[in-house]
Amino acid sequence: xxxxxxIDLGTTYxxxxxxxxGQPEVVPVDGEPIMPSCVGLDSQGALIVGRAxxxxxxxxxxxxxxxxxxxMGKNEPxxxxxxxxxxxxxxxxxxxxxxxxxxAHLGEAVTQAVIxxxxxxxxxxxxxxxxxxxxxxxxxxxxxxxxxxxALAYDAGLEEDQTxxxxxxxxxxFDVSLVVVEKGVVEVKASHxxxxxxxxxxDNLLIxxxxxxxxxxxxxxxxxxxxxxxxxxxxxxxxxRKLSDVPFARIREEYLWQDHHLxxxxxxxxxxxxxxxxxxKSMDCVHHCLRDASLLxxxxxxxxLVGGASRTPxxxxxxxxxxxxxxxxxxNPELIVAMGAAIQAGILAGQQTRSxxxxxxxxxFGTQALSFQxxxxxxxxxxxxxxxxxxxxxSKAEVFVTAVDEQRQVDVRIYQGEAPSVDDxxxxxxxxxxxxxxxxxxxxxxxxxxxxxxxxxxxxxxxKRTGLSKTVRMxxxxxxxxFDLQAARRNLAELGGDEPATDEPGASVPADxxxxxxxxxxxxxxxxxxMANIDETDAGELRLLLQQVQDAIGSGDxxxxxxxxxxxxxxxxxxxx
Amino acid sequence: xxxxxxLGLIPEADDAAIRGAYLELxxxxxxDHHPQRFAAVSEAYQILKDEGARLxxxxxxxxxxxxxxxxxxxxxxxxxxxxxxxxAEDLQQxxxxxxxx
Numbered sequence: 001x002x003x004x005x006x007i008d009l010g011t012t013y014x015x016x017x018x019x020x021x022g023q024p025e026v027v028p029v030d031g032e033p034i035m036p037s038c039v040g041l042d043s044q045g046a047l048i049v050g051r052a053x054x055x056x057x058x059x060x061x062x063x064x065x066x067x068x069x070x071x072m073g074k075n076e077p078x079x080x081x082x083x084x085x086x087x088x089x090x091x092x093x094x095x096x097x098x099x100x101x102x103x104a105h106l107g108e109a110v111t112q113a114v115i116x117x118x119x120x121x122x123x124x125x126x127x128x129x130x131x132x133x134x135x136x137x138x139x140x141x142x143x144x145x146x147x148x149x150x151a152l153a154y155d156a157g158l159e160e161d162q163t164x165x166x167x168x169x170x171x172x173x174f175d176v177s178l179v180v181v182e183k184g185v186v187e188v189k190a191s192h193x194x195x196x197x198x199x200x201x202x203d204n205l206l207i208x209x210x211x212x213x214x215x216x217x218x219x220x221x222x223x224x225x226x227x228x229x230x231x232x233x234x235x236x237x238x239x240x241r242k243l244s245d246v247p248f249a250r251i252r253e254e255y256l257w258q259d260h261h262l263x264x265x266x267x268x269x270x271x272x273x274x275x276x277x278x279x280x281k282s283m284d285c286v287h288h289c290l291r292d293a294s295l296l297x298x299x300x301x302x303x304x305l306v307g308g309a310s311r312t313p314x315x316x317x318x319x320x321x322x323x324x325x326x327x328x329x330x331x332n333p334e335l336i337v338a339m340g341a342a343i344q345a346g347i348l349a350g351q352q353t354r355s356x357x358x359x360x361x362x363x364x365f366g367t368q369a370l371s372f373q374x375x376x377x378x379x380x381x382x383x384x385x386x387x388x389x390x391x392x393x394x395s396k397a398e399v400f401v402t403a404v405d406e407q408r409q410v411d412v413r414i415y416q417g418e419a420p421s422v423d424d425x426x427x428x429x430x431x432x433x434x435x436x437x438x439x440x441x442x443x444x445x446x447x448x449x450x451x452x453x454x455x456x457x458x459x460x461x462x463x464k465r466t467g468l469s470k471t472v473r474m475x476x477x478x479x480x481x482x483f484d485l486q487a488a489r490r491n492l493a494e495l496g497g498d499e500p501a502t503d504e505p506g507a508s509v510p511a512d513x514x515x516x517x518x519x520x521x522x523x524x525x526x527x528x529x530x531m532a533n534i535d536e537t538d539a540g541e542l543r544l545l546l547q548q549v550q551d552a553i554g555s556g557d558x559x560x561x562x563x564x565x566x567x568x569x570x571x572x573x574x575x576x577x
Numbered sequence: 578x579x580x581x582x583x584l585g586l587i588p589e590a591d592d593a594a595i596r597g598a599y600l601e602l603x604x605x606x607x608x609d610h611h612p613q614r615f616a617a618v619s620e621a622y623q624i625l626k627d628e629g630a631r632l633x634x635x636x637x638x639x640x641x642x643x644x645x646x647x648x649x650x651x652x653x654x655x656x657x658x659x660x661x662x663x664x665a666e667d668l669q670q671x672x673x674x675x676x677x678x
C-alpha cells in the first residue's frame with residue numbers, strides 16, 4: 001500500500017514525514033530535514049522552491065515569495081516575476097516539492113497526504129489549504145491541527161496518562177492546546193491562538209530596531225529599499241537565533257548602504273524587552289485555554305514547546321513562572337508536527353492503532369437572527385449553534401421562525417466567533433432560501449450546522465412544513481470568488497517545473513550563486529584586513545573593485561560577479577604577498 | 578436518544594464510570610472510522626460528563642453547551658412543548674450551584 005505523507009506546511013519552514021514500521025520518519029528535502037517555505041524565480045526565470053529560493057531572497061526580493069501562509073484564505077494574489085498567483089497556488093508549489101522529495105526518498109509515487117494547519121485557522125484558511133494540496137496532486141485525506149499533531153507524536157513515546165499543554169509558536173502563527181492523554185485516547189480539551197503572531201514578528205521588531213539605530217547614525221532610512229531590507233532581515237534573523245544560546249549577538253553588515261556599515265551589538269535582555277509584549281500575548285492565550293478547559297495550571301503535567309520560535313528563552317522563563325513546570329523539548333520542535341501528521345496518516349491507513357485522536361473546534365459557529373432585547377428589536381444578534389471546544393465531527397440543529405407574514409425568503413448568514421453581536425464576529429458566508437410557503441409569521445426553519453473532521457463547515461436549512469431544503473458547503477465566504485482548480489492548474493502549468501527534470505537545473509544554479517556569494521564575502525573580509533597596511537593607490541583600486549562586487553550582487557549579474565571576483569582575487573594575492 | 582443508553586450506563590453512574598465508558602467507546606468507534614457513531618457517543622458524554630452538566634440535563638433536558646442560567650431558563654420557557662415537569666427541589670439545587678459559581 002502506498003504511503004500517506006504527513007506534511008507540516010509552515011509559514012517559514014515546511015517538513016514532510018512518512019510512517020515506516022510504525023515510526024515517523026522525516027524525509028530530507030535538498031539534504032535537509034526542514035525546507036524553507038519559499039518560492040522564487042531565478043535569473044533565467046526558472047522556478048525554484050525551498051532553500052534555493054530562500055538563498056536568493058536578499059538578491060532578488062521581487063522574485064521571491066516568503067510567508068505565503070499568512071495570506072491563505074484571503075483573496076490576495078501575489079506577484080512573482082511578471083505574473084500573479086493566488087496563495088493556494090504558491091502553497092501548492094511548496095507542497096509539490098515536498099511530494100517530489102518524498103517520492104524520491106520512497107522510490108514510489110505518492111498521492112495522499114495529511115496536512116497540518118494552525119488550530120486557530122478559520123474555515124476559509126482550512127479550505128485554502130485543502131485546495132493547495134489538491135493543486136499539488138495530493139488527495140488531502142485530513143487536515144489536522146498543528147498542536148494536536150504534536151501531541152500525537154509526543155504521545156507515541158509516552159507510557160502513562162497525562163495532561164499536556166502544547167505551546168506552538170511557529171514562524172507566523174501561534175496556537176496553544178490543552179490535551180488529555182488517557183487510556184490510548186488523545187483528547188483535545190481546548191485550543192486557543194493567534195493566526196497572526198509568530199517568530200516573523202520578532203524579526204520585524206529587530207529589523208525596526210536595527211534600522212532605527214542606523215538611521216540615527218547615518219540619517220538613512222534602510223526600510224525603503226527592499227533589497228537592503230532583506231539583507232538586514234537575514235542578518236537579524238541569524239542574530240535572533242544566536243540570542244537563544246548566548247547573551248549577546250552582533251549584527252554586522254558591511255556596505256549595507258553605499259559605504260556605510262551596520263555594526264550593532266544587541267543584548268538578549270534588550271531583545272526580550274522588544275518582544276515581551278508579543279510573548280505576553282501568547283501567555284494570555286495560554287491562560288484563556290486553561291480557563292476554557294476548566295483547569296488550573298497545577299493540573300497540567302507537561303508543557304511541550306513546538307515550533308522554531310518557541311526556542312526563545314523568554315518563553316521558557318514565562319512558562320516556568322506561570323505554569324510552574326519545566327517546559328519539555330524532547331522531540332525537535334521543528335519536526336514534531338510533521339511526525340504527528342505522519343502518525344495520523346498511519347491511523348487513517350489502519351497501520352497505527354495505538355492512539356485514537358479526538359479533536360475539537362476552537363471556534364463557536366452560529367447565525368444571525370432578529371431578537372428583542374430590553375424591549376428593543378435588534379438585527380445583529382448572534383445565535384451560537386456549535387459551541388467552541390465541541391469534539392469533531394459534530395452536527396447541530398436549531399429552529400428559527402420567520403418574522404413577517406407570507407415571508408417567502410430567508411437570508412441565512414453564518415458567523416464564527418464568541419461575541420454577542422454578529423458585527424464583532426467573523427462572517428463566513430450566507431445563502432438565500434427562496435420559495436417558502438405563503439403562511440403567517442412563525443414558519444419554522446431548521447438550520448443545521450455540521451463540522452467534519454477537518455473542521456470544515458457545511459450548512460443545511462430546511463422549511464419544516466414542506467421539507468424544502470438547501471445545503472451549502474460554505475465556500476471562501478465573503479473573502480472572494482470560489483476557488484477554480486482548473487484555472488489554477490493552468491496558471492501553474494505555464495510556470496513549469498512540474499517534472500522533476502526541469503526542477504533540477506533550477507536548483508543547481510543557485511548553488512553556484514551561493515558559492516560566489518561566499519567567495520565575495522570572504523574576499524571582502526581579506527580586503528578590509530589589508531586596507532590599513534597598503535598605500536593610497538592600492539587602497540583606492542581595492543575600493544573600486546569592492547564597489548564593483550557590490551554592484552554586481554545588487555543587480556543580480558552573476559557572470560559579472562564571477563569576473564570581478566577573479567580580478568579581486570588576483571589583486572589580493574599580489575597585495576597579501 | 579437517551580445519553581445513558583448510548584454509553585450503556587445506569588442513571589446512577591458517577592464521573593469515573595461515565596468517563597470510563599466514554600473512553601472505551603471512543604476506542605471502539607474512533608472518529609476516523611465511525612464518524613456518526615462517534616458523534617453520538619461524544620454528544621452523550623458532553624451531556625453527562627460532570628455534575629453540572631447532568632443536573633442541567635435532568636432539569637431541562639437541554640444541550641449542555643449553554644453556559645448562562647438565564648439562557649437555559651429562556652430556552653426552557655420559550656420551548657413550545659415543555660419536555661419535563663420541573664420540580665422545586667431540582668430548581669433550587671440548580672440555582673444554589675449557580676450561586677456558588
